[in-house]
Amino acid sequence: MPFVNWLKRHLVVIAGLVTLGYLLLPNIVVTVFSFNKPKGRFNYAWQQFSLDAWKDPCGVADMCGSLSLSLQIAFWATLGATALGTMIAFALVRYRFRARGAVNSMIFLPMAMPEVVMAASLLTLFLNMGAQLGFWTILIAHIMFCLSFVVVAVKARVMSMDPRLEQAAQDLYAGPAQTFLRVTLPIAAPGIAAGALLSFALSFDDFIITNFNAGSTVTFPMFVWGSAQRGTPVQINVIGTAMFLVAVLFVLASMLITHRRTKQKA
């Protein structure tokens, strides 16, 4: 029974590929349906091929506005969370101090909390303070939940770094500032970049916390949520497809660059 043997040997591969298919199926549907011309308000059933949505991606009222708002919030949230998170990560790896355990659990807890709990409690705070819900409350919330992820990403990188490199720099008469800028920071950079990238993705895609703390401000995920009730324009799929392509190209390009660099070094 050669076939059964083959199946046995490749069972893991087949099961893994099935999972991969499950993961990618919605993306395929999103892409295909970006070329659809739906009859009613909802873009759930295939009607006929059309390039209308691709020709006019901003043809839906308010959609591109919400997209640009989401990009802005994601940019500032990434900047804030990366700066604050990197500082915490350095403190945790490089220094001894009191209450380290408390600091660690303060970092861990936001990641172990269902989003809806953070969202609801933050809203009670804002309501009690009488804060105006909108751009700033969204930004505050996003920096809060992205922070921990940056700390984890940067910490992992700084921890695996050889401390003798910095000592060598000092031996070669580099001052603390010079050591930090020319040795420490470049080595920690991939961790910081990973944290920043993760922050951007988390912030851009966040719905639950934003839904609670946005007031009447509409980010892109909130726009999609609203359209699920009112009618889904095809343009949503265009944006989804474009985002997927940009992400894949971005990752491929960065891999190509690292690949070239390692080749050059070798």
Place this chain on the structure above:
Amino acid sequence: MAAATGAPPLTPGTEEPKPPRRRGRLTPYWLLLPGLLWLVVFFALPMIYQASTSVQTGSLEDGYKVTWHFVTYWDALAEYWPQFLRSVLYAAAATVLCLLLGYPLAYLIAFRAGRWRNLIMILVIAPFFTSFLIRTLAWKTILADSGPVVGALNTLHVLDVTSWLGWTAGDRVLATPLAVVCGLTYNFLPFMILPLYTSLERIDGRLHEAAGDLYAKPSTTFRKVTFPLSMPGVVSGTLLTFIPAAGDYVNSELLGSTDTRMIGNVIQTQFLRILDYPTAAALSFILMATILFMVTFYIRRSGTEDLV
């Protein structure tokens, strides 16, 4: 980063000469201060506000006062225990499915993918960059009543079995528990795969050879060597799946019906539509306590405390 580089030692006499940037005794505190302050004010403090709101009584017009009205908790549980139970059950089902689906893929990437490894890795991560709401809506198309998936399941009489179990209703999949669990599984699958992959990748390949040399069958090798060594990944993967799934209300709202409402849906409606803040706060507090209790218990049981 001025604090990291230029902070002068505040207590000159006790200065340590060796590790260069341990000089300033206060440096770590300056580094921690802004970030921790952010977390204290916008994460910890809101929890306290929420706890306080949950024991208040009053109305939107007259304002709320703390009256230690713990009955709210009792009332909330009495009214919404089905949604609570449902959340735990759906999240548990999604977690088990994620583990069953995710393990082979993580294993494939770690040991069998060869030069395809990076490509598959990209394909696992890339969907993250398309809004998860759009991807969840795509399941409406995939599981549509007249679609090929439902058609196939009908022909194979799978839907008869699942309806009998109460997972689906009639010949529909959308608006049933199955659709919600399917969406939850889909949404949190990468959170299972990535930690699994990380811990599988660390396993020394020679251990597999050693097991083989000692006449272990592949299945025994997996049971006695690979799986135990991947336990840290299994634990963090299940946590990263279960916690967000238990609090989720997006999948239930988009793919489910009023019969599949989870606790997240209730909290959201109470907070944003009915504006019954004490009940919403109490429910949210109960959810938080339940999750923290379960997580602590689980981490203790699985003996991976160093993971945190």
